[in-house]
Amino acid sequence: MTEFDDEVAILAPALSFEQARADDLDLRAGLAGLAGLVSGSLDLQELLTRVASFATRAIPGADGAGVTLLRANQDGTRIEALAASAPFVRDIDEIQYVVLNEGPCITATLDRRTVRSGSLGGDRQWPRFGPRVGRLGVHSALSLPLLLPDQVVGAINVYAHGKDVFDEHAAELGELFAAPAAVAVHNAQVLAQALDLTIQLQTALSSRPVIDQAIGLLRGRTGGSAVEAFARLRVISQRENVKLAVVAQRIVDEAVRRARARSHET
Amino acid sequence: MDISTAWAADLAALTESLDEPGTDISQTLRQLAADTKIAVHSYLGLSAILSVGGRRLEFTALEEDAEPEDIRASLRISFPPALSGSEDPAATASLILFAAMPGAFLDLATDLSWLTGSLDGLDTAAFVLDEDLTVPHDPAPPSGLKARSTIDQAIGVLISQGNTPEQAHHHLDLLAAYTRVDQPTAAEAILAEPDQPSTAGLRADDRRPAHTRPQPGADTHQPPQDP
Numbered sequence: 001m002t003e004f005d006d007e008v009a010i011l012a013p014a015l016s017f018e019q020a021r022a023d024d025l026d027l028r029a030g031l032a033g034l035a036g037l038v039s040g041s042l043d044l045q046e047l048l049t050r051v052a053s054f055a056t057r058a059i060p061g062a063d064g065a066g067v068t069l070l071r072a073n074q075d076g077t078r079i080e081a082l083a084a085s086a087p088f089v090r091d092i093d094e095i096q097y098v099v100l101n102e103g104p105c106i107t108a109t110l111d112r113r114t115v116r117s118g119s120l121g122g123d124r125q126w127p128r129f130g131p132r133v134g135r136l137g138v139h140s141a142l143s144l145p146l147l148l149p150d151q152v153v154g155a156i157n158v159y160a161h162g163k164d165v166f167d168e169h170a171a172e173l174g175e176l177f178a179a180p181a182a183v184a185v186h187n188a189q190v191l192a193q194a195l196d197l198t199i200q201l202q203t204a205l206s207s208r209p210v211i212d213q214a215i216g217l218l219r220g221r222t223g224g225s226a227v228e229a230f231a232r233l234r235v236i237s238q239r240e241n242v243k244l245a246v247v248a249q250r251i252v253d254e255a256v257r258r259a260r261a262r263s264h265e266t
Numbered sequence: 267m268d269i270s271t272a273w274a275a276d277l278a279a280l281t282e283s284l285d286e287p288g289t290d291i292s293q294t295l296r297q298l299a300a301d302t303k304i305a306v307h308s309y310l311g312l313s314a315i316l317s318v319g320g321r322r323l324e325f326t327a328l329e330e331d332a333e334p335e336d337i338r339a340s341l342r343i344s345f346p347p348a349l350s351g352s353e354d355p356a357a358t359a360s361l362i363l364f365a366a367m368p369g370a371f372l373d374l375a376t377d378l379s380w381l382t383g384s385l386d387g388l389d390t391a392a393f394v395l396d397e398d399l400t401v402p403h404d405p406a407p408p409s410g411l412k413a414r415s416t417i418d419q420a421i422g423v424l425i426s427q428g429n430t431p432e433q434a435h436h437h438l439d440l441l442a443a444y445t446r447v448d449q450p451t452a453a454e455a456i457l458a459e460p461d462q463p464s465t466a467g468l469r470a471d472d473r474r475p476a477h478t479r480p481q482p483g484a485d486t487h488q489p490p491q492d493p
Contacts, residue, residue: 205323258428
């Protein structure tokens with residue numbers, strides 16, 4: 001027996017060898033997808049959508065998956081659905097996070113444990129969520145918390161239309177996928193935030209000079225304060241629905257054009 | 267995270283320039299710090315070093331109670347202009363993360379290289395370990411952005427008075443030289459009387475704008491000649 005066969009036997013002693021081997025190959029394919037996850041762009045939503053697709057592939061029976069993250073903001077920490085591999089998952093996320101604030105993913109994230117249901121419509125754990133999702137024709141759910149050593153950073157939610165699709169074996173495979181996925185998602189998030197910060201600083205740094213020049217121009221014309229001039233710029237920007245930097249550039253360009261014309265005349 | 271008052275004001279001004287409702291650069295910074303700390307427990311803070319359109323920005327934000335001499339590990343991430351979306355091909359942008367434990371960023375750097383795979387410009391060369399064990403500058407210096415803002419606003423005032431940008435810069439240079447002050451101080455003098463009619467230059471005292479005239483008792487040396 002090879003090392004690979006040993007793993008298959010440990011993972012799923014009750015399955016046929018062929019089924020266990022096929023499941024293992026799917027899991028490996030899903031995990032391999034995590035390498036090079038951030039390819040093409042560093043858009044967090046895009047890469048989480050890829051993680052959701054890899055999860056759908058790695059977990060037997062899955063028809064779709066979504067990824068949610070815990071996000072800290074000024075009002076505290078909240079759960080945000082950020083990516084879905086299929087439109088029906090997005091509909092379920094909307095019911096879970098926006099409409100009801102109840103469901104397996106919220107339970108998995110808050111309790112930091114894998115949550116499974118094979119008949120959502122009659123599941124008493126989520127008396128409002130279950131029936132609504134059941135009516136959409138989705139009956140099985142597997143929610144896997146994304147756990148780092150001392151922190152939960154989100155969850156992967158896997159759904160299937162059939163009943164009792166996710167057994168213990170599927171949950172085990174899901175957990176094997178979720179462990180490295182948690183690290184990958186979190187590190188990708190760190191990188192995406194580092195890039196966000198860089199882009200925000202660079203964009204602001206490049207637009208600030210022309211905004212300041214426009215403030216000076218308005219102050220020169222009206223004698224007001226910098227705050228008043230900025231407020232005026234903002235009003236123009238909002239009225240015309242144009243970015244502040246674009247309005248500022250237009251004001252400066254126009255004044256410079258006039259100054260150059262006058263300079264050529266003299 | 268400890269963001270000094272000066273940097274908080276700068277970050278607020280930069281956020282204002284971004285003009286993106288819901289975006290707060292300080293909040294992005296805090297979120298990055300919080301998430302980095304989850305990945306690297308001994309995280310101490312970060313420095314940002316950027317240059318775009320000839321303007322340079324450097325700042326450091328350390329965690330509360332962290333001191334520059336605590337730094338034992340660093341990870342520098344350099345973003346190429348293509349990735350950061352800058353239109354300036356000469357733009358540079360690096361973030362340096364600091365930690366207290368030697369080798370603290372090894373796993374994160376390895377994971378990031380693994381994750382980014384074939385992403386253009388973010389190969390292994392973009393992640394540099396432990397070469398920046400000192401902060402690149404004083405974490406709480408006087409704000410340079412405010413001085414640049416003052417100068418740019420003064421240039422705007424001078425343009426509003428009919429000067430081309432070149433004339434406006436020249437005017438400001440002459441004023442600073444004539445009054446023996448630095449450019450931000452000369453710019454402040456212009457902004458103190460923004461609606462004061464100016465002249466096209468400084469060739470003669472009687473055409474000189476009010477803010478260039480020597481104050482009573484001031485040194486009455488001759489201004490440099492406007493070429």
